[in-house]
Amino acid sequence: REHRLFERTKGINGLEKIIIRDRQGRSFEVYLYGGQVTSWKNEKGEELLFMSSKAIFKPPKAIRGGIPVLFPQYSNTGPLPSHGFVRNRFWKIEAHPIPVPSSHHSSSALVDLIIRSSQDDLKIWPHKFIYRLRVALGHRGDLTLTSRVTNTDVKPFNFTFALHPYFSVSDISQIQVEGLHGLNYLDQQKNRTRFTDHDKAITFNSQLDRLYLNTPNKIRIVDHKKRKTIVVHKEGQIDAVVWNPWEKKVSDLGVEDYRRFVAVESAAVHKPIILEPGKEWKGILQVSVVPSS
Numbered sequence: 155r156e157h158r159l160f161e162r163t164k165g166i167n168g169l170e171k172i173i174i175r176d177r178q179g180r181s182f183e184v185y186l187y188g189g190q191v192t193s194w195k196n197e198k199g200e201e202l203l204f205m206s207s208k209a210i211f212k213p214p215k216a217i218r219g220g221i222p223v224l225f226p227q228y229s230n231t232g233p234l235p236s237h238g239f240v241r242n243r244f245w246k247i248e249a250h251p252i253p254v255p256s257s258h259h260s261s262s263a264l265v266d267l268i269i270r271s272s273q274d275d276l277k278i279w280p281h282k283f284i285y286r287l288r289v290a291l292g293h294r295g296d297l298t299l300t301s302r303v304t305n306t307d308v309k310p311f312n313f314t315f316a317l318h319p320y321f322s323v324s325d326i327s328q329i330q331v332e333g334l335h336g337l338n339y340l341d342q343q344k345n346r347t348r349f350t351d352h353d354k355a356i357t358f359n360s361q362l363d364r365l366y367l368n369t370p371n372k373i374r375i376v377d378h379k380k381r382k383t384i385v386v387h388k389e390g391q392i393d394a395v396v397w398n399p400w401e402k403k404v405s406d407l408g409v410e411d412y413r414r415f416v417a418v419e420s421a422a423v424h425k426p427i428i429l430e431p432g433k434e435w436k437g438i439l440q441v442s443v444v445p446s447s
């Protein structure tokens with residue numbers, strides 16, 4: 155049976171999605187709604203991202219799972235709706251993208267998406283922009299999201315940003331997040347009060363919602379039960395968010411769903427990005443899964 159490497163098809167509720175496969179049987183899916191990756195599978199067909207059992211695939215609701223794009227505002231840090239608005243917009247496929255400069259990923263299993271500020275967007279955020287998102291499957295099955303934002307306006311603008319992957323884990327109480335030891339973070343459950351993390355690794359036994367500042371490029375999620383480590387590599391985004399809601403009520407999340415995911419986000423929040431007219435900002439998130447003991 156022939157496996158199409160690029161497929162554009164209808165997903166849940168008729169929303170359009172793109173499926174990209176490679177010859178090793180790995181794949182990912184992206185919905186044009188939100189420009190949102192909703193699935194990423196390894197060569198064994200195992201799903202590496204989490205999708206809520208109660209996810210609502212109905213605009214204007216955001217899809218609870220996969221990798222939402224949060225732009226031009228992270229969370230409630232400004233006047234816009236929480237997490238900005240591109241996760242609630244329809245993106246397009248960019249047929250002939252301008253080449254990604256100095257791209258070190260010579261992958262062909264990829265898709266280029268694009269969104270431009272609409273007239274309605276300009277009413278709530280008066281800055282013309284183009285956001286280009288390339289999603290690519292690498293030779294070792296890693297997934298890379300390259301974001302490029304261009305200021306197409308005549309004046310500078312500021313934005314905050316995050317990519318919000320919901321990583322699938324065996325059991326939230328069996329994992330730890332490494333790489334943030336000794337760093338300062340803003341506790342988002344305590345009005346963004348600043349603390350220093352003195353723990354060697356983050357473990358989870360209640361709700362946790364932290365914005366880590368000045369973080370290294372690599373963060374690891376060690377899943378002891380699965381004997382796998384998810385490696386989160388980021389460029390151009392100095393902050394990182396770690397979130398799990400635990401038993402806090404989230405309407406589009408199943409009761410036990412919190413046990414099966416952790417969100418580790420690449421973010422640019424504490425110091426907003428300033429973009430001059432005609433200039434482009436670029437950020438990369440690369441995720442991979444490696445064996446661990």
Ligand SMILES: O=P(O)(O)OC[C@H]1O[C@H](O)[C@H](O)[C@@H](O)[C@@H]1O
Nearest residue numbers: 216229236237342363395397417
């Ligand atoms: O419910 P949402 O708007 O999708 O936000 C979901 C979560 O996103 C981030 O991880 C924030 O740190 C959390 O404070 C927030 O609850």
